[in-house]
Amino acid sequence: MKKILVTLLILTIAISIYLYIQKPNKEIISISDEIYLVIEDNIIIEDNPVIIEDDMIYISFDIIKEYLDPDLFYDLNEETIIFTDKEKVRRFKIGHKKATVNYKEFNINNPIKKIGEKVYIPKEVLINNYDININYIEETKAIVLDKNHLNYVQGEVIMEGADIRINFDKKSPIVLKDVPVETPVIVFEELDNWYKVRTYHGIIGYIEKKYLKINLTNDVYKVELESREKEDRNGEKINMTWDYTNRKVVSIDNIDYIYGINIVSPTWFSISDNMGNILDKGNLEYVEKYKSLGYKVWPLIDNGFDPDLTYELLSSSKSREQVIERIVQIYDEYKVDGINIDFENVYLKDKDLLTQFVRELYPIFREKGMMVSIDVTPISISENWSLSLDRKRLSQAVDYVMLMAYDQHWASSPVAGSVSQYSWVEESLLKILQEVPNHKLILGVPFYTRLWKLEKSNGGEQVSSQALSMEGANNFIKENNVELEWDEESGQYHGETVKEGITYKIWVEDAKSLKLKSSLVNKYDLAGIASWRKGFETEEVWPAISNMIKLN
Structure with a gap:
């Protein structure tokens, strides 16, 4: 008898525990007693993300940057907010009713x-800069921000007794009880027997599947509409050459047809001081002559490779605005087709400022119908020459990115070697392609080599080098009877000789090596190729490159 009573007691306890576990929580709570912000399926309450003043909704800068636009820029010193996209750069001074778009004034x-220390952006400004809707739901005190270019899966309540809970658990408190039949909701995700939903009044939570009918025409719960940039390439690969100019161009007598080339980039412009003055070596007749031959002209502008000057220019929003205005004015005067930005030796701390500079420049050039390209080095551990380049974000802000796939062994390298061996070029290319899409990437190749000189010195070896054009390299090889052998790894002919106890080594760039490197454009379907620099080549190089990338 005692065993039966114990068994009944255990069974009673077990049933009670089971019923307790199965019994739903009936507690009803509100999401917030204060105004709160809803962005997609996120409820944002902490740290005053949103305010309402004089019937105008203001959302904090930090929230917009985190949830909507990581490229939104705030210049703390100049109290300026800058919005950038492909077509416009808009500047707003805090507390001012005048703003500018592409240097043109307008009023807000x-x-x-x-x-305090928080910046708030009004709805008026936000909806004019982003494709969004912002609505205040007085009933729930929710301010709901939705992106117009997103398609959400729609659901509908089909049974009475539906509750929306804080979590996907019956023991979780209720945030909306007895949701009426036919109530529409947005469905974000599926978790066990629950859906995460949001009502059109800004209530977010979980509802049991049995109460909901959803439209599953889409595979996922949020579908971002595709907006691909139209590429005006007509299937043609870019074949650009840099035309190095060390002084003002005064004569165009040497300009002639170049086989296969479609863009010339003369190195005409350099920012010369912290006032944004620009050294100008240009010539309008040069532009007109090349255009008459069917080529486009994208002059290069550099930062003088001066990191201190670059910091002074980039750190101020006003300085960036002024120098961009001066740059576009000069390029417009020369009636060119694009710009090639070559900012090198930049402090790592200025990485984001460089990206912001390019983002602010691009819409102004786009408005003028000019293309924007930027030069980048292969990825390395060098702070000033590599890590300071945010290649992914830069590629999003320009039309093309030129990978300068040379100087593998640079002028003062402690080790003699190729300027641009094939295996290194491909490895560098693959790393860059993880950050830059292939349809924007242009492979930069060298028309020069280095003659390495190795001398015994104090029990060691002193290494020095001299840059040679292709003709210069050929002359050295011929004059010194250097025997060349094909090196598979470098994809180049290699040779060395000893004169008066000094060893000379050379890895040759020629039509064969450049044809091999050019094949990478086809292999990875790149946007094209660029060569440094015009005047260092031999004539057979042009058709070798052009025919390889199938331009002709």
């Missing part, structure tokens, strides 16, 4: 506010 009714 509600200026950006600064309350």
Whole structure:
């Protein structure tokens, strides 16, 4: 008898525990007693993300940057907010009703506010800069921000007794009880027997599947509409050459047809001081002559490879604005077709400032119908020459990215070697392709080599080098009877000789080596090729490159 009573007691306890576990929580709570912000399926309450003043909604800068636009820029010193996209750069001074778009003034009714240390952007500004809707739901105190270019899966309540809970668990508190039949909801995700949903009043939570009918015409719960950039390439690969100019161009007598080339980039411009003055070596007749031959002209502008000067220019929004205005004015005067930006030796701390500079420049050039390209080095551990380049974000802000796939062994390298061996070029290319899409990437190849000189010195070896054009390299090889052998790894002819106890080594760039490197354009379907530099080549190089990338 005692065993039966114990068994009944255990069974009773077990049933009670089971019923307790199965009994739903009936507690009803509100999401917030204060105004709160909803972005997609995120509820944002902490740290005053949103305010309402004089019936105008203001959302904090930090929230917009985190959830909507990581490229939104705030210049703390100049109290300026800068919005950039492919077509426009808009500048707003905090507290001011005047703003600019692509250097043209306009007025706003509600200026950006600064309350304490927090910056708030009004709805008026936000909906004019982003494809979004912002609505205040007085019933729930929710301010709902939705992106117009997103398609959400729609659901509909089909049974009475539906509750929306804080979590996907019956023991979780209720945030909306007895949701009426036919109530529409947005469905974000599926978890066990639950859906994560949001009502059109800004209530977010979980509802049991049995209460909901959803439209599963899409595979996923959020579908971002594709917006691909139209490529005006007509299937033609870019074949550009840099035309190095060390002084003002005064004569165009040496300009002639170049086989296969479609773009020339003269190195005409350099920012010369922290006032944004620009050294100008250009010539309008040069542009007109090349255009008459059917070529486009994208002059290069550099930063003088001066990191301190670059910092002074980039760190101020006003300085960036002024120098961009000066650059576009000069390029417009020369009636060129594009710009090639070559900013090198930049402090790592200025990485984001460089990207911001390019983002602010691009819309102005686009408005003028000019293409924008930027030169980048292979990925390495060098702070000033590599890590300071945010290649992924830069590629999103320009039309083309030129990979300068040379100087593998640079002028002062402690080790003699190729300027651009094939295996190294391909390895560098593959790394870059992880950050830059192939349809924007242009492979830069060298028309020069280095003659290495190895001398015994104090029990060691002193290494020095001299840059040679292709003709210069051929002359050295011929004059010194250097025997060449094909090196598979470098994809080049290699030779060395000893004169008066000094060893000379050379890895040759010629039509064969460049044809091999050019084949990478086809292999990875790149946007094209660029060569440094015009005047260092031998004539047979042009058709070798052009025919390989199938231009002719």
